[in-house]
Amino acid sequence: MSAEVAEKQKTTATDWEPKIVALVCNWCTYAGADLAGISRLQYPPNVRLIRLPCSGRINPFYIVKALQHGADGVLVSGCHPGECHYISGNLSARRKFAFLENFLNYIGIEKDRTIFTWISASEGDKFARVIEEVTARVKALGPAEKLVKKLS
Amino acid sequence: MKAKLIDKTALAGVVGGLAAKMPVYAPVRDGRRVYFRFLAAEDEACLDYGNSDNAPKNLFFPHTETLMRFTRTARGHELVEDEAANQDQEMVLFGVRPCDVRSFTLLDYVFDQEKYTDPYYVERRKRTVIVALACLQPPASTCFCTSVGGHPAQADGADIMITEVGEQYLVEFLSEKGEKLAEFFGQLPEADAKTLARKEELVENAVAAIKTEIPGAMIKDWLDKNFEHPFWDQIHQSCLGCGTCTYLCPTCHCFDIRDELEGDQGIRLRTWDTCMYALYTQETSGHNPRPSQKQRWRQRLMHKFKYFVDNFREISCVGCGRCVINCPVNIDIRKLVSDIGRLMEAEEESNG
Amino acid sequence: MPNNIEQKIRDEARRLLTEKVVDVVVGYEEGTLPLLAAPCFITAPEEVDRLIFDASCKQNLAGYVHALIIEHRKSQARVKPEDKTEKTVAVIARGCTSRSIVIHLQERQYERENVVIIGVPCQGYIDKNKLSDKASGKEILAGKLDGDQVVIETAAGESRFPLEEVLAGSCLTCAWPNPVISDFMAGEEVAPRTTEDEFALVERFAAQDENQRWAYFEAEMNKCMRCYACRNVCPSCYCPTCFADQSQPEWVGAGINPSDNQVFQIMRMFHMAGRCVDCGSCVEVCAEGVDLRTFLKKLDYDDLKLYDHRAGVDLEKPSPLASFREDDPEEFILEP
Numbered sequence: 001m002s003a004e005v006a007e008k009q010k011t012t013a014t015d016w017e018p019k020i021v022a023l024v025c026n027w028c029t030y031a032g033a034d035l036a037g038i039s040r041l042q043y044p045p046n047v048r049l050i051r052l053p054c055s056g057r058i059n060p061f062y063i064v065k066a067l068q069h070g071a072d073g074v075l076v077s078g079c080h081p082g083e084c085h086y087i088s089g090n091l092s093a094r095r096k097f098a099f100l101e102n103f104l105n106y107i108g109i110e111k112d113r114t115i116f117t118w119i120s121a122s123e124g125d126k127f128a129r130v131i132e133e134v135t136a137r138v139k140a141l142g143p144a145e146k147l148v149k150k151l152s
Numbered sequence: 153m154k155a156k157l158i159d160k161t162a163l164a165g166v167v168g169g170l171a172a173k174m175p176v177y178a179p180v181r182d183g184r185r186v187y188f189r190f191l192a193a194e195d196e197a198c199l200d201y202g203n204s205d206n207a208p209k210n211l212f213f214p215h216t217e218t219l220m221r222f223t224r225t226a227r228g229h230e231l232v233e234d235e236a237a238n239q240d241q242e243m244v245l246f247g248v249r250p251c252d253v254r255s256f257t258l259l260d261y262v263f264d265q266e267k268y269t270d271p272y273y274v275e276r277r278k279r280t281v282i283v284a285l286a287c288l289q290p291p292a293s294t295c296f297c298t299s300v301g302g303h304p305a306q307a308d309g310a311d312i313m314i315t316e317v318g319e320q321y322l323v324e325f326l327s328e329k330g331e332k333l334a335e336f337f338g339q340l341p342e343a344d345a346k347t348l349a350r351k352e353e354l355v356e357n358a359v360a361a362i363k364t365e366i367p368g369a370m371i372k373d374w375l376d377k378n379f380e381h382p383f384w385d386q387i388h389q390s391c392l393g394c395g396t397c398t399y400l401c402p403t404c405h406c407f408d409i410r411d412e413l414e415g416d417q418g419i420r421l422r423t424w425d426t427c428m429y430a431l432y433t434q435e436t437s438g439h440n441p442r443p444s445q446k447q448r449w450r451q452r453l454m455h456k457f458k459y460f461v462d463n464f465r466e467i468s469c470v471g472c473g474r475c476v477i478n479c480p481v482n483i484d485i486r487k488l489v490s491d492i493g494r495l496m497e498a499e500e501e502s503n504g
Numbered sequence: 505m506p507n508n509i510e511q512k513i514r515d516e517a518r519r520l521l522t523e524k525v526v527d528v529v530v531g532y533e534e535g536t537l538p539l540l541a542a543p544c545f546i547t548a549p550e551e552v553d554r555l556i557f558d559a560s561c562k563q564n565l566a567g568y569v570h571a572l573i574i575e576h577r578k579s580q581a582r583v584k585p586e587d588k589t590e591k592t593v594a595v596i597a598r599g600c601t602s603r604s605i606v607i608h609l610q611e612r613q614y615e616r617e618n619v620v621i622i623g624v625p626c627q628g629y630i631d632k633n634k635l636s637d638k639a640s641g642k643e644i645l646a647g648k649l650d651g652d653q654v655v656i657e658t659a660a661g662e663s664r665f666p667l668e669e670v671l672a673g674s675c676l677t678c679a680w681p682n683p684v685i686s687d688f689m690a691g692e693e694v695a696p697r698t699t700e701d702e703f704a705l706v707e708r709f710a711a712q713d714e715n716q717r718w719a720y721f722e723a724e725m726n727k728c729m730r731c732y733a734c735r736n737v738c739p740s741c742y743c744p745t746c747f748a749d750q751s752q753p754e755w756v757g758a759g760i761n762p763s764d765n766q767v768f769q770i771m772r773m774f775h776m777a778g779r780c781v782d783c784g785s786c787v788e789v790c791a792e793g794v795d796l797r798t799f800l801k802k803l804d805y806d807d808l809k810l811y812d813h814r815a816g817v818d819l820e821k822p823s824p825l826a827s828f829r830e831d832d833p834e835e836f837i838l839e840p
Contacts, residue, residue: 060774061747061755068767069414081830091828094837099777099806099825101836106710106802107770108718117838126840133840146718149763151412151419152218184636185793202643205791206729215729216759290659292643294537390543390568394733396791412757423759429732431749444575480733480789481563482535482542 018072018138020047022131023062025055027085028120029077035124043128044135047075054078056089060100063114067147073113073138077130080118090118109146112137154331155348156323156340163314163321167197169336170244177211177280178246179204188248199247199285202292203472207402208252209259211245212276215399216423219272219409224416243280244333247314250306251297251470253284255402257309261464262405272422281329284310288358294473296486300368302470304358317351366486367493368457368467374496375458379450383495387488388449390481391428397475397483398426398452403468406432427451453488507558509624512690513596514552516622520594521549526620530568531596532561538647538656539630543568557596557690558649559667562629564783566604566739569593573614574742593619598626600674600783602683603816604739607779610816610823613742623686625694627667628675630654631784633793635670638663673797674784677702684817706805709798721799725765727792730758734786734796735772740779747771773799778807778824781816 024030030051036043052058055078066074076097078090097116105111115134119127158166170176171191178197179186185205186198221232256277263273287295287304297304307313311330315322322343325331398404408425411418425432428449433442442448460468469485476484506514517529533544533554541561545568546552576591583589595601602621609616635644635656642658649655655664668676679702682693701707709717732748735741747755748768755771757764773780773796780800787797807813810833811824 061771064767064770065755068763081834088828091830091832092825094832094834095811095824095828096777098810098833098836099803100774102806102810103770103774103777103799103802105714106706106717107721107799108714108716110714115838116836117840129840130838133838146722147763147766149414149757149761149767151221151414151417152216152421152759152761183793184633184641216761293645294643389545392567392733392736392789394736394789395729395731396733396789399729399731400791408758410758412759421757421759426731429749477537478791480737480791482537482540484536487536 016139016143018046018135018141018143019070020073020075020134020138021066021071022047022049022075022077023052023055023058023066024049024076024119025078025085025090026051026053028079028083028118029127031121032119032123032127035121036127037124039124041124041128043131046135046138047131054084054086054089055093056084056086058093058096060096063100064104064147067109067113067144068149070144070148072141072144073115073134075130075134076114076116077119080120083120110141112141113144154325154334155343156325156337157317157320157343157347158323158337158340160316160319160321162338163199164196166337167191167246170246170333173336174242174244176244176246177208178244188245197247200289202289203249203251203295203474205400205474207255207400207472207474208245208248209255209402209405211243211280212256212273213259213263213405213407216421217272219420219422222418222420224413224418229418240279243276244283245280246283247285248282248310249287249472250284250304250310251287251295251302251472252402253282253309254297254302254306254470255472256282258403258460258464258466258468258470259405261460261466281311281333282309283312283314283330283333286313286315286355286358288316288354291358291362292473292477293364294476294486295362295471296364296366296368296473297471298359298362299364299366300467300469300471304362305355315351315354317347317354320347322347322351364486366489367496368469368471368489371489371492371496372458372461374492374499375454379454383492384446384450387453387483388445391445391449391483392481393428393430393445393448394480395424395426395428396478396480397485398428399424400474400478402470402472402474403456427455449483453485456485457489506553506556509557509691510555513555513557513622513624516688516690517546517552517555517594518549520620521546521552526592526594528572528591529555529594529596529622530565530572531555531622532557532565535560538644539635539649539654540632555596557624559627559629559654559671560649561596562672562785562788563737564601564604564739564781564785565595565597566601566608567737567742569595569605569619570608570613570739570742573618590618592617594622595619596624597621597683597686598624599678599680599682599684600626600781601739602685603680603781604783606684606816606819607740607781607823608742609819610826621683621686621688623683623689625689625691626675626678626681627694628671628678628681629784629788630667630670631672632788634672638665638670672784672788673705674782674787677705678782680817685819703801703805703808705798706801709802722762722766724795724798725769726762727794728760728765728769729792730760730765730768731791733789733791734794737785737789738776739783739785740776740781741772769796769799773803776800777803778811778813779815780804 063074084090176191181198186201188208222229263270311327313324406425434440456468520526529546532541535542539560639658646657679696756768
């Protein structure tokens, strides 16, 4: 956790816990999460994993919809470039994510609401670290307000 | 009926007084546009406008309205009382033009029938006092109310009619509902015969100033007989199939109803829909009885100039010109109706 | 009197129709309101004199080309293979229109043989909002173009101003005023614009603070009445069923809810990544004057900065989301 994030976190309400949706690839991150569990690594319980066949299968819409329907943060994680189970799904995905991340920031959505990363099946420790970092960052932002749908 | 006179400068104060007591829905200038909306504290009603960009039908029949609320529980869905629907506060619709006032009479045919009444529309309609503003300023070239049964100073349907006469406004209280608001206008002098005569003269001039004429009432005969006609193959080609014309139309009234759920809280929504969308007639099977924009355009024209006349003996167009001004591809309803008129003439000639 | 370009367009259209090279010519004709041309569809050689081309011609016509060809194909669904016919469409194309056609061709929507491109050099078109400002909100009763001047008549009298002052934002930074592909060129090519930095708009907007940017986005999207004119006029928006019309899943609510408006526009714009030719048609058709360009231009910006690609400029260069490189930039990837 960076010093800056830690500082920010202090200033936000302590009893509020963020809801984070993680869209993860079946072949790497999901197995990485398993490994983290088997290794008994501790990480914050704020994250809800959604398993997908490949990061290339992640429709950018899922990310926007998650934010619209109450997620305080969205984590997207796939295989490291070059390690895709389907050869290049993550490489196509990377371009989609780059456009989306830039665009969402541009219109004023906080940078840390959407976080993208690569975690392989053997990186249980990295999975735990990422979840910790993501939770801390989203906590520092406070509850999501932009884009959230309120029934009229 | 009482006809009173009020100074031009005093009217803004009257609107302010009304807005302090009850919701006032009035034209407000917003950048280059004028919109009907509820006056907020900092808003000032705009009274020197031609016509608003949106139609005031929004007040009675908004684009999106919540019909009911429900909660999802283990035992199923439970209805929740909606406080907003139970309001009985009076409202004022201020400064509406005669063409738009007429649109309410037309919408009433649809939403307020003996057999079927739409409680949401009727409720809001009942508790709203309509203050109309006669159209004595030079009309827009796209105005054609006189061709479709309207009139720039038509008062039918209004509770109070305001007409600009020289440096004053003539205020006519036309209904009981309207008279109830008289107190907000303060003590006003009665209008003398000279002013009333001057008003008649101004109205006549205003009628004469409307140059656009279309055979609005005449084309029904042709429409009755020509559901299939090569004319329909031409008009829709450039149509984008967007909802601009119908959403800005003061008389279009089609809607869709859907449910939305956030967590366990749900609402039933009514939203505008339009015959210009392919989705409007799309059936679950995938079949679409109006497969192309041709059928959709025919529907729009037929509905306004034939079906509505069949059902309610009135044309469902008030001649406000909003669709003419805003159509992105310049499909001009005046031209279409006139083209049909010319077709009729040509057919008559060839039949001797 | 037809101008030089118009004469050439008409002659070529007449030839194409007489020789039955094409079934229809899509172009512009005079509209019913001042300084507003309407799209038109010419199928008979004797009608070609309706065709015009000047700064009152606004929409990108490529969407019609797509619709005509695809509609025709659909109508042929039950015809025996040996009896199937192809539809050939000629279109009056300025730079942006031709780029949209390139995108269609890249995306395998129709074949190059299906379309005959009558190229026109373009000086830009009139932005309705800027024009309305020139008339101080009064109705424009008559208007005409006089060389590089616009003359309008309102109740307050006649006024005259340079065309440049009312050109659409897209036109003022247009780097491709001439068609990138064409079968016939009606007139001399004009020089691309170099007056203003194309992406100054994006950089200015991005320089604002996050909440200011959001406030602007929110306010603009709140104007939207969900008429879908922007989507329907866009040549790159040709999905048989748009996500906004899908009911299972229902991606976007149909009502005017600030969040649904935002999500609809975010996703429509996202679909334009690497596919927006900045023709400005969506901005021009919007009855509510929503500023879409400030946002769409960002995608164009990233397309260039991240992937060195410009939408529809080069038939051989695939769009960014249809391709990838192993060493694509990934600074946004978190590595804790």
